[in-house]
Amino acid sequence: MEIDLTVQIGKLKLKNPILLASGTVGYGNEISQFIDLSKIGGIVTKSISLKPRKGNPPQRICETPSGMLNAIGLANVGLEAFIKEKIPFLKKLNTTIICNIAASSIEEYVECTKVLNEEESIAAFEINVSCPNVKEGGLEFGNNLDAVARITEKVKSVTNKTVIIKLSPNVSRISDFAKVVKENGGDAVSAINTLVGTSFNIWTRKPKIKNITGGLSGPAIKPIALAKVLEISRNVDIPIIGIGGIMNWKDAVEFMIVGASAVQLGTVNFINPFAALEILDGMKTYCEKMSISKISELTASYILDEH
Amino acid sequence: MEIDLTVQIGKLKLKNPILLASGTVGYGNEISQFIDLSKIGGIVTKSISLKPRKGNPPQRICETPSGMLNAIGLANVGLEAFIKEKIPFLKKLNTTIICNIAASSIEEYVECTKVLNEEESIAAFEINVSCPNVKEGGLEFGNNLDAVARITEKVKSVTNKTVIIKLSPNVSRISDFAKVVKENGGDAVSAINTLVGTSFNIWTRKPKIKNITGGLSGPAIKPIALAKVLEISRNVDIPIIGIGGIMNWKDAVEFMIVGASAVQLGTVNFINPFAALEILDGMKTYCEKMSISKISELTASYILDEH
Amino acid sequence: MVIEKARVISLSKISNNYYLIKVHSPLIAREIKPGQFCNIKVSDTDFPLLRRPFSICDVENDNLIFAFDIHGEGTKILASKKPDDILDILGPLGNGFNLEGSYELAIIIGGGIGIAPFPFLVKNLPNNVAVKCFIGGKTSEHLIKYNLKNIYTATDDGSEGFHGNVVDLFNNEIKNFLTKNFRIFACGPTQMLRSLQKIALEKNYDCQLSVECAMACGFGICQGCPIEKSNGDGYYLVCKDGPIFNADMIIV
Amino acid sequence: MVIEKARVISLSKISNNYYLIKVHSPLIAREIKPGQFCNIKVSDTDFPLLRRPFSICDVENDNLIFAFDIHGEGTKILASKKPDDILDILGPLGNGFNLEGSYELAIIIGGGIGIAPFPFLVKNLPNNVAVKCFIGGKTSEHLIKYNLKNIYTATDDGSEGFHGNVVDLFNNEIKNFLTKNFRIFACGPTQMLRSLQKIALEKNYDCQLSVECAMACGFGICQGCPIEKSNGDGYYLVCKDGPIFNADMIIV
Ligand SMILES: Cc1cc2nc3c(=O)[nH]c(=O)nc-3n(C[C@H](O)[C@H](O)[C@H](O)COP(=O)(O)OP(=O)(O)OC[C@H]3O[C@@H](n4cnc5c(N)ncnc54)[C@H](O)[C@@H]3O)c2cc1C
Ligand SMILES: Cc1cc2nc3c(=O)[nH]c(=O)nc-3n(C[C@H](O)[C@H](O)[C@H](O)COP(=O)(O)OP(=O)(O)OC[C@H]3O[C@@H](n4cnc5c(N)ncnc54)[C@H](O)[C@@H]3O)c2cc1C
Ligand SMILES: Cc1cc2nc3c(=O)[nH]c(=O)nc-3n(C[C@H](O)[C@H](O)[C@H](O)COP(=O)(O)O)c2cc1C
Numbered sequence A, B: 001m002e003i004d005l006t007v008q009i010g011k012l013k014l015k016n017p018i019l020l021a022s023g024t025v026g027y028g029n030e031i032s033q034f035i036d037l038s039k040i041g042g043i044v045t046k047s048i049s050l051k052p053r054k055g056n057p058p059q060r061i062c063e064t065p066s067g068m069l070n071a072i073g074l075a076n077v078g079l080e081a082f083i084k085e086k087i088p089f090l091k092k093l094n095t096t097i098i099c100n101i102a103a104s105s106i107e108e109y110v111e112c113t114k115v116l117n118e119e120e121s122i123a124a125f126e127i128n129v130s131c132p133n134v135k136e137g138g139l140e141f142g143n144n145l146d147a148v149a150r151i152t153e154k155v156k157s158v159t160n161k162t163v164i165i166k167l168s169p170n171v172s173r174i175s176d177f178a179k180v181v182k183e184n185g186g187d188a189v190s191a192i193n194t195l196v197g198t199s200f201n202i203w204t205r206k207p208k209i210k211n212i213t214g215g216l217s218g219p220a221i222k223p224i225a226l227a228k229v230l231e232i233s234r235n236v237d238i239p240i241i242g243i244g245g246i247m248n249w250k251d252a253v254e255f256m257i258v259g260a261s262a263v264q265l266g267t268v269n270f271i272n273p274f275a276a277l278e279i280l281d282g283m284k285t286y287c288e289k290m291s292i293s294k295i296s297e298l299t300a301s302y303i304l305d306e307h
Numbered sequence C, D: 001m002v003i004e005k006a007r008v009i010s011l012s013k014i015s016n017n018y019y020l021i022k023v024h025s026p027l028i029a030r031e032i033k034p035g036q037f038c039n040i041k042v043s044d045t046d047f048p049l050l051r052r053p054f055s056i057c058d059v060e061n062d063n064l065i066f067a068f069d070i071h072g073e074g075t076k077i078l079a080s081k082k083p084d085d086i087l088d089i090l091g092p093l094g095n096g097f098n099l100e101g102s103y104e105l106a107i108i109i110g111g112g113i114g115i116a117p118f119p120f121l122v123k124n125l126p127n128n129v130a131v132k133c134f135i136g137g138k139t140s141e142h143l144i145k146y147n148l149k150n151i152y153t154a155t156d157d158g159s160e161g162f163h164g165n166v167v168d169l170f171n172n173e174i175k176n177f178l179t180k181n182f183r184i185f186a187c188g189p190t191q192m193l194r195s196l197q198k199i200a201l202e203k204n205y206d207c208q209l210s211v212e213c214a215m216a217c218g219f220g221i222c223q224g225c226p227i228e229k230s231n232g233d234g235y236y237l238v239c240k241d242g243p244i245f246n247a248d249m250i251i252v
């Protein structure tokens, strides 16, 4: 049985729903030694900022029960080097490239998008408004409805490519944020970024992560991520890219059922670099078993007997 | 070496910092078959509401990576039966009884507190403003600063006993909530309650939990809970009771280091009903090793080399 | 109710993916009654987090025997245990079967791994009580006859015995026993218990059902295991009020 | 760089809580160079979540040998492996020692489990290069001499060899080798590497350090393993640019 694996995110058509999450595969070169990236839906680049960032001092990561904390500090080569050094390689992979942008001001978001918009090889933008390091007067963009509204609107005004806003899970009602994204012309949202967490060494009484707090990722956050995606799906009509703790094809299917049009794999890449293709195969088999001919039919196929 | 294990929560002095969390030990009778509750700091009763609640239909719980989801629906015997049937038994345990109150309106909180205030055996109240089932016009009390402010102030006005407000973690800045609790006369806060999560059966496409979403607890949420406690500790001067994923004495120490004056054990009771005493012993040994003579010195003893 | 660190004595595969595990657990062995269960921590790490409930299948002196099939992670780990490994067992839990009262014949109905509680039940029946066992499974591979006698079998694929489900088989055979004063003890998939319950209520047979549901604690502190009362007034807790219920008490 | 499902051949306790594990891993065995490491999944469940990095200790034909001590959950699980268990191994990773260039003497300095990379290093040194091994540990129990020769030992408690730390021992003995053209290879606790680095920089010795840090991926995609460049311009990644660095490149 031939299964149509393609999915649509705004104007963007993906070969299949499997994307690699920002910051978990760098710019693709290392992971491409394990898997043929042309076989998956696409890759989201490490967050790019206008200027290079050397990132946080060690220790940047630590393991937690079924998860990990990270505070990389958006270490990245910066806009210029990205275009000069990374894009040429990314092109060769012939996979869909979604460029993730981080910034510390609305102007910087716009500036980056403007410049990168010229790059044909970039298919879409994912705007990271949810990185704990990105602050506006001490307040995270991602937790501020107006900021998210303005960023969406301003970024859209300088590109015709698909714009995906990556939402913060550290809010009471994430669907309110998805709503303003839609109202301001955003094409899609991705959810979730990491949850704020910490861990301390009880002998030194110091944080295990130099940055004190870090972002929690991995299987531990999957139930939370699923609830956030479901909340958006039930309240706002906008394509959702589901992220959070996906380790196997069952998890990926679960995200699509609760409302995701596509999914991103993060932490799992560190443990099993083959995961993307294994998950894709598993999803195909699942569709066959359930005689689903278009994988996109899975999206928001949840059955809730309410009242 | 004799270690002073007592800790102070507002007017309330506890034998030691180990409490059993609301909803995870019922009214004490089953767990007391395993451990002598007079040896621990106290027990927080299952949330009491004015009228009995039969709770949610099955399935109420499901396991997740290093955690579990629950949607019990505040099943409880109600105020009257609690006083008639449960308190007499609780008294016999000669342990500190903290009575947890849940309600669907501010009036109900006040009414319950008024009545229970007459019960000498009740040492303090923990006000559960953070249970996903308790809504005011669709909005959770726990995610609404004004609601939390009003509940704190009104409840305080009808009792002189220690009032602890149990905060919701499903907010952007939990310290803002701790602040209003303090401003409105609350004696302490407990953090955290469960995080909203869900899990779906990919073959039936139905939620594993009848209530669709449930509260996530267990080790998976520990890094998040620690970050919330630390955030409160760094921003508000109010006693904090730390809760979330404590499985062993190291976890309990970690919570005190990041700011907790006492801790509550929840999910671990289901797996190891002896946990409370084992954890207490472990903490004593730790204090000896670190030559800490008063366990309360641990509270907020974190070392952060910032700037 | 105690927690015992029990040494694994043996693990054996009985058929298909059914296993028997025998552990040395004197305290629980002394206490436990047919139809009760234990909540077992299958690993000494926090993974999997929760205990796993298993009915007592048989007791030999100081040893407990559990019968189980591989369902997910937890039972997979249990099936990998080796002699001298230590299991952390909480038990005995639950109410157990009610063996009191006057009945001459015990009719046992088990589907798949649902036969688990019956070897120990049969051992403990009053001497004057006869036994007939109705055992069902997908295929002959799925029929477990461990320590059971007077067996009538049913398989979905007809590979052994009656071609169909075990409740239909029972319903065909019951006419032969109507003269007798019998009591039904049943355990198995929810579907099976439902159809049996329906018959039992219509004909008002004396019938006890052993039910399953997700559990966290297993001893009444989490309230995670409700089952609806037939009288409409709320829920029983399967782990404390059950897992054995008279057919007329609950809505399966 | 490949992922190989490697069969455990043997696990042996060498002393105290130090272990050697030998696994059949032909692909990696063919490729791996001294000083490189592998990132190992110690369980086939999601617990523990991350892989664990271990230096290659020795290679015998198609077999890899790792030396490790029990540190936490992951190494505890590793120490419980039995022959024919399967380990999921990612490797070879990292840059490895630089053996090029002209030196007549290889001075090895290892603290505790820090000797792990050296048996394989010694095997691969140019024939004309002599070797002296400085090995330190808390007590004689903590000295690992596996496959090493010309050993000078130091123990914190004086229970064997020099009473003090291994760097001081090295510092006392070095005068005897100054005539020779030597290269230092060191691995051990951060404290030890720091004090050694200080000496090496002052005297500007030819010195390579094998450093450790927390890692998630081990192959450059998570950026979780930074170490500060001595030239002030940002960080190296220990897993890709290291784990071996010349003493003058980094701030330990
Ligand atoms: C009172 C009682 C007695 C039981 N007796 C037996 C027995 O004798 N032999 C046997 O093989 N099985 C028995 N079961 C079912 C057994 O508990 C489950 O098969 C087992 O928990 C599955 O765990 P898992 O990790 O392999 O599966 P998973 O699906 O990975 O488990 C995930 C979670 O769901 C729960 N769960 C999954 N299936 C069931 C189920 N059918 N019932 C209850 N919880 C479930 C698990 O406990 C766990 O919390 C009994 C269940 C109950 C409630
Ligand atoms: C390049 C490299 C080579 C190594 N070679 C060896 C070796 O040959 N033999 C050996 O015994 N050990 C070696 N280590 C250290 C080894 O990786 C840790 O002891 C091990 O990861 C501890 O895991 P655990 O689960 O037992 O401890 P836990 O403390 O439970 O681990 C928790 C987390 O912290 C990380 N962690 C803890 N300690 C260390 C450490 N010292 N270095 C890096 N990560 C750590 C773990 O990887 C895990 O992610 C090496 C480390 C690195 C980076
Ligand atoms: C080490 C690490 C680095 C990350 N860096 C970024 C980043 O630069 N930009 C971004 O938007 N998200 C970043 N993330 C978040 C992931 O893209 C993803 O949203 C999150 O990890 C949850 O998915 P997971 O549980 O599958 O890992 C990072 C995550 C990790 C673990």
Ligand SMILES: Cc1cc2nc3c(=O)[nH]c(=O)nc-3n(C[C@H](O)[C@H](O)[C@H](O)COP(=O)(O)O)c2cc1C
Pocket: B021, B022, B023, B024, B046, B047, B070, B072, B074, B100, B128, B131, B166, B192, B193, B194, B216, B217, B218, B219, B221, B243, B244, B245, B246, B264, B265, B266, B267, B268, C222, C223, C224
């Ligand atoms: C089954 C279950 C029932 C709970 N019921 C209540 C409740 O009635 N009232 C309340 O304030 N918290 C309730 N909680 C939350 C716990 O008190 C605790 O805040 C939470 O479980 C986090 O701690 P833990 O990770 O140690 O379990 C419940 C938790 C669980 C798992």
Ligand code: FES
Pocket: C214, C215, C216, C217, C218, C219, C220, C221, C222, C223, C224, C225, C237, C238, C239, C240
């Ligand atoms: S399983 Fe906890 S109350 Fe029944």
Ligand code: FES
Pocket: D214, D215, D216, D217, D218, D219, D220, D221, D222, D223, D224, D225, D237, D238, D239, D240
């Ligand atoms: S460990 Fe992931 S980049 Fe080094």
